[in-house]
Amino acid sequence: MLFRKRTLILMLIDALLINIAAFSSFYLRFEIFGHIPLEYYQTYYHTAAAATILYIAVFYIFGLYNRLWQYASTGELLSIIYAVTVGTAGTVAVVYYYSIGLSKFPLRMPNSAAVLLWLVMVFLIGGSRFIWRIVQENVFDRHVPGSQKQVLIVGAGDAGVLAARELKNRNYRDGRPIGFIDDDSEKQKLQLLGIPVLGTRKDINRVVKGHNIDEVIIAMPSASGDSVREIVQICEKSGVDLKIMPGVYDVISGDINIKPIRQIQVEDLLGRDPVSVDLEEVAGYVSGETVFITGAGGSIGSEISRQVARFNPGKLVLIGHGENSIFDIEQELRSERPGIDYVTEILDIKDREKVFLVFGRYKPGVVFHAAAHKHVPLMERNPEEALKNNVLGTQNLAEAADEFKVKTFVSISTDKAVNPTSIMGATKRTVELMIQNLDRRSQTKFVAVRFGNVLGSSGSVIPTFKKQIAKGGPVTVTHPEMIRYFMTIPEATQLVIQAGAMAQGGEIFILDMGQPVKILDLAKDLIRLSGFEPDVDIKIQFTGIRPGEKLYEELLTAEEGITSTKHSRIFVAKPSFIDVSVLEELTHIVRERGSSLTRDEVISLLQTVIPTFHKKNSNAVAK
Template identity: 70%
Template sequence: MKFNRKSLTLILIDVVLVNLAAFGSFYLRFEGNIPQEYFLTYYHTAWAGTLIYLIIFSIFGLYNRLWQYASISELLSIVYAVTVGTSSVVLVIYFLAPMRYPNTVAVLLWLTTTFLIGGSRFLGRILQDSVFNLHFSGIPKRVLIIGAGDAGALAVRELKNSNYRDGYPVGIIDDAPQKQKLKLMGIPVLGTRKDIPRVVRSHKVEEVIIAMPSASGDVIRDMTEICEKSGLVIKIIPGIYNYFSGQVDSLNVREVQIEDLLGRDQVDLDIEEVAGYLAGETVLITGAGGSIGSELCRQICRFNPQKLILVGRGENSIFDIEQELRTECPGINVIAEILDVKDREKVELVFSRYKPGVVFHAAAHKHVPLMERNPEEALKNNILGTYNVAEISDITQVKTFVLISTDKAINPTSIMGATKRVAEMIIQNLDRQSQTRFVTVRFGNVLGSRGSVIPTFKKQIAKGGPVTVTHPEMVRYFMTIPEAAQLVIQAGAMAQGGEVFILDMGKPVKIVDLAGDLIRLSGLKVDVDIKIEYTGIRPGEKLYEELLTADEGTASTKHQRIFVAKPNGINAEGIESLVQMIRERGSYLTREQIVTVLGGVVPGFKQFSVKKEMRRAI
């Protein structure tokens, strides 16, 4: 191995220490009165013993470690190296020396060498952890850490490693009774969450770090509300789902976000299963410039597809994701195609040109009120567009086709929901007669997507309010964009054909609670700094959404967050007639005609009624 100046310094120190250890072992054994013959033994073997130790230490990597970050693994490497080195030295002395070492000297040699070598290596770490080694300018802010687990230990360690520039941990809060009055890396556990106000006052806390990456949204919300009442700056170590490995391995502290308050279990992808159908494959994504489509692109790049075809009709959004992927994933062959899924000829051209093996169909019109005002566009894009892409996928023998649907397709009261339900039926009907595995993935609202309420709320808060909510009892299911994309990919890996996969969305959330949380996270007070106003239910909206029809039912899958629904009755002739009608008269159909034809194909489709929704609210 090559030795730098630091390594050579350590070698010189070790030369002195191993000889000091050898002398010390004799000194301790004979209580300072060392017989003359043992001086001769040491004289004849010192060079060989020193060389053996240095070689063993080098083999065990004691000269190529960053000792200022030394931990248990480094300590064990020292113990192993000294044990092997001492055993080797004893054997050499047995053959070379005029007389053998006493057995007690060999034991003392091992102990003193371990102590001296270990002490020399850990001295830097000890000095760094010392409260006297604070090389910061001014007085550090006083930080309270919530959570005495692995993430809490990580937070303490990183604050110490930065010489407390980012804050000094004065204590830890944890609800576990067995952790009370104990210390974590020298920092005391000062109580449970109910003790936070007392600890904040007594220790003059200025900032809180919530170090509970796997905690539920309810727990995070409770902690946040307690800390906000004390006027503290609140930061958090992000949820586990932000790390594909499922492990928190670096201190990525940031402000608390609305996603943290919702809380999600970790999304575990079956990497081998997913890689099996995406690696080396040509993957095509429609709607690739949208929120879900673009995140699918990012996630799929992890599995090394041969080609990634980005399809969309908005040139700016497609350009943005194309440039991002070319920068972040230079090894992936990324190809952008501008097309409208309603344009069957262009869809045929793209499929014949690239021959994709896997298709994710994310292109759709999703805004409920907007589609109520433009029902013919929902018909053309969501039904005809899906039919075009799906049928051509069948013709070109695509292996797997995944339709991304919505909970609004269940018992729809909106034009958008009804058209997405027809799209699901198209997929299920095609699967019956095709070699392609056609499946649907159905989930609810996605936080941060362009159709989400969050961007609207943020804009309203930035303008000083008011924040507008349609109804105090309005509830929705929510997921984050990354976890929704990951579960869609996983569902594609599980596809056998014809399934409707339902993603576990957790508990539904009141929209008014979401608005209040967002106002508080902005450092403001509800109805004091920012008011919440109710505007009334909009056309097509329901107070709550459903993920299943009454006759679908669900079965579990091997993935704990994914369920599969049983396909129910499909009016194949009605679908074909509807598609033909859209092709011939799509832009000229009246609203009444659209409602009538959708009602004939989609069981349970009932147009929105304000009175009915108000009765549901009572």
């Protein structure tokens, strides 16, 4: 009923405006005479009657009565122009034919009057619609009781405009945009949406003080980590709150919601080029397939599950050892993407009989193997478990994949497998060699994907730092010079899935990790983002390097070298060769007496595959 009343009111207003336009077109046409000649009044009446009916009908067909005009933009203006054009043409045609039938010597509607009718109609109809938006933005908005918080937006581009509009759409409950900051000299002293550009990043402190700014929003999604870090450091000196517009990863991973402005996070300081995924290529090898994901409850495995679910697999089998984590990811996926056939299997990958049973039951086409023991110091204290789980578990899965003719088997590896100094790293390097060897005699395409630390994963330093900061410190860093490669979870998993699409068999794909990050700098950034000053509010304590750790990680062994792929962020290491009998002897011994192996025996076994393991290494530390 409300809609009908609104439509009727708009039609009545339009009818009045149409008649004003019709009279104006004739009046302006004949203003040289000071009045409309009597002989043209009949033509005017016909024009007004025809125009009222035709224009309202056309406006209705073009949907001009079901739009919210307080949000009118160029799209609405074009709709008005199209509708007025059609209505004017119809009116002229009707008046022309009506005049012919009514009079022997008709006075047709002058051509100039038709043009004037079109112009006046666009002006009146367009003006009546857009004046509502003007009133909303310039009168009503000033009286909206929203927040008195003053907001400065860094970035006067598309993202900055989006941020300003987002604040307006929330009726300024989260603050009012006072100005923009942008380093482009051509934008200085100009305005966007009526909001001035107040300076460059060097002027942030001056603008914050001069305009009593309470909050700064960084609206530069494509900015480098160094740029974001510099802006963060500048703003911290001013004592203002910081927020940021989401980056590309948020969009790809589906993390973006109806509130695109969020608190700045440490991931924003890494600064990476956007990850582009060839959706058609990925969909080609995942869609319709039965896909296995081991370790599906973990941080990497669960994200692979989310990403794979986007491409409509025929069946998605979630495999894990921990029942709670598998239950959680299953419930999440069923809620978010209910149209997929999900299966959960609680499975210890060391259980060879169960592994083969599950492969035989579902006969997968693609396997993503993310299950592994990854914690370096913990595996130093439990070396036999690292050997059993990482090596034997992977062998069980790989040989089952071979037997049941899986198309593609993707094993998740780590940069710690390069020149390993830890038990965990050595087992992962052994796995890389194992699947390369198996690929040479199998129809299945076996590949490994090697990358570094993942921000936000269960083993990442970030959750540890956050807990320490929440307790008031100290934040513990092992060594002031320790550096690591980092990726976000969505970034890593998207590239893993893309690498699987590129697999020919036997490759070790290496993901471009960008520049390594010093752990100390990461800790300081996180402390600042939490609103504290490093070594003033929160102390940083150095604890010494733990067993098996390196000062820095590497992505390639000396003999590998890399070749590029068609994806700019993915490279391929040259294959390595190993005596098959050595691998067979290692796995045989582990199967026979794996649980009773001593630490020295584990090291000796791994040295048969990796002769340099646990030898003197300038980058290696406590053993």
